[in-house]
Structures are given as structure tokens and as C-alpha cells.
Amino acid sequence: xxxxHGHRGAHGHDHGHGVTGDSDRRWLSIAxxxxxxxxxxxxxxxxxxxxxxxxxxxxxxxxxxVAIVLALAAMRIAKRPAKGGYTxxxxxxxxxxxxxxxxxxxxxxxxxxxxxxxxxIDPPEVKGGLMLATALAGIAVNVAATWCLSxxxxxxxxxxxxxxxxxxxLFAFIxxxxxxxVVLTTGFARxxxxxxxxxxxxxxxxxxxxxxxxxxxxxxAAPAHVDPDRLxxxxxxxxxxxxxxxxxxxxxxxxEAALSAHVLVEPGDDCHAVRRDLEDLVRRDFGITHTTLxxxxxxxxxxxxxxxxxxxxxxxxxxxxxxxxxRDGRHGPEDGxxxxxxxxxxxx
Numbered sequence: 001x002x003x004x005h006g007h008r009g010a011h012g013h014d015h016g017h018g019v020t021g022d023s024d025r026r027w028l029s030i031a032x033x034x035x036x037x038x039x040x041x042x043x044x045x046x047x048x049x050x051x052x053x054x055x056x057x058x059x060x061x062x063x064x065x066v067a068i069v070l071a072l073a074a075m076r077i078a079k080r081p082a083k084g085g086y087t088x089x090x091x092x093x094x095x096x097x098x099x100x101x102x103x104x105x106x107x108x109x110x111x112x113x114x115x116x117x118x119x120x121i122d123p124p125e126v127k128g129g130l131m132l133a134t135a136l137a138g139i140a141v142n143v144a145a146t147w148c149l150s151x152x153x154x155x156x157x158x159x160x161x162x163x164x165x166x167x168x169x170l171f172a173f174i175x176x177x178x179x180x181x182v183v184l185t186t187g188f189a190r191x192x193x194x195x196x197x198x199x200x201x202x203x204x205x206x207x208x209x210x211x212x213x214x215x216x217x218x219x220x221a222a223p224a225h226v227d228p229d230r231l232x233x234x235x236x237x238x239x240x241x242x243x244x245x246x247x248x249x250x251x252x253x254x255x256e257a258a259l260s261a262h263v264l265v266e267p268g269d270d271c272h273a274v275r276r277d278l279e280d281l282v283r284r285d286f287g288i289t290h291t292t293l294x295x296x297x298x299x300x301x302x303x304x305x306x307x308x309x310x311x312x313x314x315x316x317x318x319x320x321x322x323x324x325x326x327r328d329g330r331h332g333p334e335d336g337x338x339x340x341x342x343x344x345x346x347x348x
Contacts, residue, residue, distance in 0.1 A: 024152040024159070025072060031148040031166065032068045035061050038141040045134045049127040051180075052119055054134055056112045056196045057172050060203060063105050064145075064165040070097035071158035078253075091253045094158040095214045098254075101161055102210030109203035116196035126192045128183035135177035142170035157217075157254030161210050168202040175199065213254070220250035223257045226286055232326035234285070235261070235278055240269040242298040244326040249288070258290040264298035271295040 039061040046054030074094035082089035149163040172195075179195035182188050222228050228249050235244045243264040251257050259282055265274045275295045282288045 025075060027148045027152040028068050028072055028159070028162070031145040031162075032065060032072075034141050034145045034148070035065045035068070035166070038138060039065065042134055042138065045130060049130040049134070050124050051126050051131045051134075051176075051192055052112075052115055052196050054131055054176060056116075056199045057135075057138060057169065057176055059108055059112065060165070060169050060172055060199060063101065063108060063203070064162065064169055066104065067097075067101045067158070067162035067165050068149075070101060071156070071162050073097070074158050075156075088252050091256065092217070094156060094253055095217050098157045098161050098210045098214040099218075101165075102207040102214065105165075105203045105207030105210070109200040109207065112196055112203075113200045116193045116200065119193035119196070120190050123189035123193065126183050126189050128180045131192070132177055132180035132184065135173050135180055138173035139170065139177065142166055142173055146170055157210075157213060160254075161206075164206050164209070168206050172199040172202055217251045217254065220248075222249040223251055223288075226257070226288070229324070229326075231259075231282070231286055232261075232324065234281065235263070236326035238274070238277055238281065240265045240274045241278070242266055242327065245323070247323055247326065252290070256290065257288045258292075259288050260292040261294070263293055263295045265295060267297050267299070269297070271297065 039058050042054055042058040042061070046052075046058055071094070074097050077093045078089065078091045080090055145166050146163070149159065149166060152159050152163075175195045175198045179191040182191040216224070226249055228247060231249065232244050232247050235241060235247075241263060245262050245264075247259075247261040249257065249259045263274065263278065265271055272295075275293050278293060279291050282291055
């Protein structure tokens with residue numbers, strides 16, 4: 001490609017990303033047993049006490065249990081080696097489960113909000129003592145489950161989602177206990193419906209967060225902590241680099257990011273040395289270990305990316321470029337029109 005010879009390299013790959021060990025599965029399994037056991041008791045008590053807050057807490061715990069089950073399943077599936085058409089393996093199963101988990105939280109929260117409003121309009125008699133005792137027991141169970149999940153690998157979107165679910169559920173039980181105290185001391189039965197709406201708000205917040213984070217991964221957005229423009233400028237400012245274009249940064253899973261780019265280096269420079277320097281920079285300063293860099297020698301007259309047919313240097317060079325072009329500040333375009341019309345020049 002161009003006048004140089006292409007060099008392609010991938011550096012520092014860690015194929016263990018996204019897969020947790022037996023200890024993580026053990027901690028999640030313990031939390032699952034605690035959640036399911038208490039949830040079953042809470043449903044029965046919520047019906048007897050006619051407390052929608054307790055029933056909503058149980059529903060929230062059900063989503064916690066589903067989150068843990070999906071996380072456990074994703075861990076097992078993600079361990080399968082890449083083969084066939086799945087060149088990354090099945091690592092994104094965790095992202096699918098996160099989306100299902102987030103959507104279920106929002107749908108369940110919508111149903112509970114309708115029920116809560118109805119109870120605010122026409123509140124039933126609530127057994128505050130039974131409600132308070134159950135809420136206090138729920139606080140103890142959720143503290144234990146939250147501690148278990150805090151011991152697991154929370155860099156996984158699944159594990160972190162399950163952790164946040166249980167943590168929010170803990171806050172919800174605290175709200176239920178407060179509502180029960182209000183019912184016992186004042187007889188204000190609508191406190192039950194108000195506590196339910198608090199639970200719903202927590203569910204919406206957790207569900208939105210999961211959908212947002214998993215959606216970014218499915219849309220192959222750059223990791224939230226990485227600014228692509230800043231990264232491109234840093235690369236373009238390195239010794240021997242004339243231009244960076246077709247720069248793509250995306251997440252394979254919540255724990256694993258990847259980068260690819262086309263790099264033009266000064267004529268006569270060592271392409272392999274430049275590539276190694278760029279890979280070290282990306283790994284050290286941006287935490288990206290999966291890199292694929294195509295490195296070519298630039299011509300004496302820098303090519304115009306995406307130039308029209310017949311233009312100088314247009315032949316055989318990125319007819320359909322993507323994104324801005326990053327240059328080192330010494331090789332700016334004569335007419336300011338490259339690729340998509342955007343040129344980022346980094347200072348020297």
C-alpha cells in the first residue's frame with residue numbers, strides 16, 4: 001500500500017480477558033443461594049402483610065438472582081475458544097445478558113410504579129410489624145450477598161451489574177424498613193407505596209446504566225476512559241510518525257478493548273521500531289493491549305487520504321477512509337481537505 005511496504009502487528013494480547021476463575025463463580029453462587037432463599041420467604045410474607053414494598057423488594061431480588069445466573073452462564077460460555085465464524089469467541093454473551101438484565105429492570109419497575117400509584121390512591125391495610133421484621137432481615141441478607149459479590153471480579157459488566165443490583169436492593173430494604181416504622185408509629189399506610197416508588201427509581205437507575213454501558217459496546221464505541229482524538233494526537237506526535245488515519249477503538253467486552261490504525265512513517269525509518277513504540281504507548285497510557293497497526297512508509301509528498309481519482313498519490317491508498325486524520329504538525333494538508341475534511345495536528 002502506498003510507496004512503502006506494509007507491516008502488520010498485534011502486541012500484548014491476553015486471551016484470558018473476560019473470563020473469571022472458580023473463585024468468582026463460588027462467590028456468585030453463594031450470593032445466589034442467599035438471594036433466592038430469602039426472596040422466596042419474602043414473597044409469602046409480603047402477600048400476608050399486604051405490603052407492596054415487600055413484594056417489590058422481592059421482585060427486585062428476582063432480577064438480582066437473574067443477573068447472577070446470567071453472569072455465571074456468561075462466564076462458562078465465554079471460556080469457549082474462538083472458532084468458526086466467531087473469531088472473538090462468545091465473549092459478548094456477557095453484554096447480551098447485561099442488556100436483558102437492564103431491560104427486565106425497567107419493565108418490572110414500570111409495572112411496580114403503576115401498582116404503587118394505585119396504592120397511594122387507595123391504600124390497603126398494611127401490617128407494619130411484619131413488614132419491619134422482614135425488611136430488617138432483608139438488610140442482613142443483602143449485606144452478606146453484597147459482600148460476596150464485592151469479592152468477585154467486578155471489572156466484568158455482568159458481575160458489576162449484579163453487584164449494583166444487590167447494592168440497590170440493600171438501599172431498597174432500608175427504605176422499606178423506614179416505611180414500616182412510619183406505618184407502625186403514625187398509621188400512614190401510604191408510606192408503603194412511597195417506599196415502592198423509591199425502589200422503582202433505583203431499578204430504573206440500574207436498568208438504564210446497564211443498557212447504556214452494554215449499548216456502547218454493541219455500537220463499538222470507544223471505552224469511556226479513552227478520548228480517540230487525544231489518543232490519535234499522541235500517536236501522531238511520536239518519533240517517525242507522519243500520519244495516523246483509519247483509527248478505530250472499540251470494546252470487545254466490558255473488560256477488553258481493541259485498536260486498529262493505518263500509520264504512515266517517515267521514508268527510511270524503521271517501521272517495526274515505530275510500531276513497537278506505538279503499541280507500548282497505547283498499552284502503557286491507555287490500557288489497550290489488543291492492537292493491530294498497519295505501518296507503511298510515507299512518500300516524499302504525503303498522500304492525500306481519500307483523494308479523487310487522478311489526484312497525486314491517490315492510487316492504492318484508502319479510497320474510503322474513516323474518521324479524522326492525525327498528523328504531527330509538520331505535514332499538514334495544503335488545502336485543509338483530507339479524508340472526512342478533518343485534520344488533527346499535534347504539536348511537536
